[in-house]
Amino acid sequence: MEISVVIPLLNEEESLPELCSWIMKVMDDHGFTYEIILVDDGSTDDSWAVIERLSVRHSSIKGIKFQRNYGKSAALNEGFKSAHGEVVITMDADLQDSPDEIPDLRRMIVEDGYDIVSGWKKKRYDNTFSKNIPSKLFNAVTRRISKIRLHDFNCGLKAYKNKVVKSIEVYGEMHRYIPVLVKWAGFKKIGEKVVEHRPRKYGTTKFGWERFINGFLDLASIMFVGRFGKRPMHFFGLWGTICFVVGLLLTAYLVISKFIDPEYALTNRPAFFLALTLLLLGSQLFLAGFTGELIARNSPERNYYLIEKKIGI
Ligand code: UDP
Ligand code: MG
Numbered sequence: 001m002e003i004s005v006v007i008p009l010l011n012e013e014e015s016l017p018e019l020c021s022w023i024m025k026v027m028d029d030h031g032f033t034y035e036i037i038l039v040d041d042g043s044t045d046d047s048w049a050v051i052e053r054l055s056v057r058h059s060s061i062k063g064i065k066f067q068r069n070y071g072k073s074a075a076l077n078e079g080f081k082s083a084h085g086e087v088v089i090t091m092d093a094d095l096q097d098s099p100d101e102i103p104d105l106r107r108m109i110v111e112d113g114y115d116i117v118s119g120w121k122k123k124r125y126d127n128t129f130s131k132n133i134p135s136k137l138f139n140a141v142t143r144r145i146s147k148i149r150l151h152d153f154n155c156g157l158k159a160y161k162n163k164v165v166k167s168i169e170v171y172g173e174m175h176r177y178i179p180v181l182v183k184w185a186g187f188k189k190i191g192e193k194v195v196e197h198r199p200r201k202y203g204t205t206k207f208g209w210e211r212f213i214n215g216f217l218d219l220a221s222i223m224f225v226g227r228f229g230k231r232p233m234h235f236f237g238l239w240g241t242i243c244f245v246v247g248l249l250l251t252a253y254l255v256i257s258k259f260i261d262p263e264y265a266l267t268n269r270p271a272f273f274l275a276l277t278l279l280l281l282g283s284q285l286f287l288a289g290f291t292g293e294l295i296a297r298n299s300p301e302r303n304y305y306l307i308e309k310k311i312g313i
Helices: 015-030 047-057 072-082 099-110 128-146 162-167 174-184 210-228 232-260 270-298
Strands: 003-009 034-040 061-065 087-090 116-120 158-161 190-194
Touching (some): 003 072, 003 099, 015 034, 061 072, 072 087, 087 162, 099 158, 210 232
Parallel strands (some): 003 034, 003 087, 034 061, 116 190
């Protein structure tokens, strides 16, 4: 099978028939072998009934329904697990992404050898203040921290080599950072394609203001887990040592001062409180480091690695 299209959806009953016929038209025009995996993330409208109807009529349309709403990341993750296509394409269900981009995205994966190609909604049809401006800021920060040169990390329209989606786990709200997850999994060819974006035709957006706070917290954890997830002591131990040593030096200074001048009022000095705080903080950081190491060592993924090639085995 050449292409799997994975579509996470929450209450998108009006869009689904139109979206599926459009995708099928593009696939048939190009003669691709394909499947469309619709992941219903706990819709409360008639989305699932629509999916059932569509899948009866077209064998290439498959559906997965969650018991409740788990979030876009979970829906993508589940879709990735079932994807058989050599190239996996993700897109939103609300008709904001155009299926006409599929052939070019596929070509970039198959012919240009990209591991992942992320869409770039260069001209965006969303609310300027609640979406477009915050999104520019979000992308600038993510670009700086992750050192991945993309303009639009969170674009729903993306293409992957099958191997890539099988190597990453998208959890929590990490769908915003899939290119970062892909990079951490060791894939280097990360590309971008300007894609057509359209106004939402039916329904409403599923993401509100809370996504900014959650988004930045997730970026902080993803960078931390990526760098220190398997060696937490290298982070906590470093800062713990710095705090402890500075605290110790200050203590030594205070003790020596007291010896030289018995009148020296120890507990009146800022240095005294600073030393105390630093010593406590230092040991706390060490404890956090040890606890982190214990958790990392007991994690089922402690020895998880991807083998790219083998010879003679
Ligand atoms: N979505 C989902 N689960 C959720 C929220 C959203 O599967 O909990 C889907 C939604 O149905 C759509 C895609 O994720 O297909 C993008 O959501 P939306 O269009 O609301 O986001 P926006 O384009 O406004 O950023
Ligand atoms: Mg949308």
